[in-house]
Amino acid sequence: MIPSTSRRDFLTLAGSASLGFLGFSQFLATPLHAQVPSEVGYGPLLPDPKGIMNLPKGFSYNIISRKGDRMSDGLLVPGNPDGMAAFRGQKGKTVIICNHEMRASAEGNGGAFGERNALLSKVDRSLLYDAGKGEQPELGGTTTLVYDHASGQVEEQFLSLAGTTRNCAGGPTPWGSWLSCEESTLTPAGDNKCEQAHGYVFEVPSKMKRGLTRALPIKAMGRMNHEAVAIDPRSGVVYLTEDSGDSLIYRYLPTRPGELLKGGQLQALVIKGHPSQDTRNWETLTTPTFPLRKFFDVEWIDIKNVESPDNDLRFQGFEKGAARFARGEGMWYGNDGIYFACTNGGTIGAGQVFRYIPSTDEGKPGEKQRPGKLELFAEPNDRDIVKNCDNLTVAPWGDVVLCEDHPHPFVAGVTPKGEFYKLAENVGYESEFAGGVFSPDGSTYFVNIQGAGLTLAIKGPWRKA
Structure with a gap:
């Protein structure tokens, strides 16, 4: 290939x-307001005669791997x-x-x-x-x-x-x-x-x-319970999530962009002016609630001893003021930003979605004057809307598409305005959806039903970019 x-x-x-978008058609650079669909979602999910996956009218699936x-x-x-x-x-x-x-x-x-x-x-x-x-x-x-x-x-x-x-x-x-x-x-x-x-x-x-x-x-990226990564094609900076109830968000500044094995610096995210910020918003916490849809300036601190045998990189980060997140999982680049899911975040622990907008000088000295910005993009705190979001991707038309990590999961969409809708329902197996991703031409959404060991291809009247 x-x-x-x-x-x-x-x-x-x-x-x-002048570096723009590099290679993935689902990674968009148009303004957010231009990507809001005229209607939210694709209508109700219809019963599947095969009893595996309910989909909207006009959609169909095919099992392509077992x-x-x-x-x-x-x-x-x-x-x-x-x-x-x-x-x-x-x-x-x-x-x-x-x-x-x-x-x-x-x-x-x-x-x-x-x-x-x-x-x-x-x-x-x-x-x-x-x-x-x-x-x-x-x-x-x-x-x-x-x-x-x-x-x-x-x-x-x-x-x-x-x-x-x-x-x-x-x-x-x-x-x-x-x-x-x-x-x-x-x-x-x-x-x-x-x-x-x-x-x-x-x-x-x-x-x-x-x-x-x-x-x-790639040892310089650190030894931890890694989950997902996303790369900003404009800078070559790599962002990483960590699957832990008290996790960090990391970035990796490669010594040579595009050659990750050549080494680099691992860093952790800090909310500027709010050291050791807890973003989890659990109702059991006494810390102030991290607000929805408000941007905060970010700075980054170096992580040392990245191959530590003690699985303690996050503790090092906390000591240096890094922000704390609730099980960082899926992460994807799109809409000029990095989206990531925190599976157990939110007041009731049903999940959060964050968005990070990198600095125009990301990883360079100029980012001190023009820092990147973080917002809590979505936290519905309603399990009928979304529960335990995990893997995610950005659709060709700009919505974030989430796979739920739950015995009775859905694939859910979120518009840039934060409106939720359902795309698919697993009715055949008590197992999470995982790995959802669109084909480069936008015609097909591939997704796994993990416990059943199935990979499915979903086709239908998807919106266009």
């Missing part, structure tokens, strides 16, 4: 003040599909990279290598991050799917990252790769079959040719 923007092109453009099915490389589709991204492939195809939130298991337990990991001999173990001494490899990682829009089918599927653990979410890069995040701080000291310390981010190219990518941890 040849991405619409190569890494070389990105590196050439990243330092230019756990346990044989893939093109002879391995099996792993279970627990989670975060995803979609890239433009050759001949009108879409390349999807899908995380799998799996752990090591002597029995295999839904991993790519089958029962008792009998298929492990089919892969080059040197490409795995943690082969578990050849006995119990970590079963997380990614699969890559090549989707043909004409047939509505996957024509190629293969394991593309292996030997990692609990690959939860991540994020696409402007140069056409996927950053896959480990939501784990497993170490060999805690598991005698484990060979490596975990809790890192890995980069996977969006190639169409089958084969494993060598698993190389």
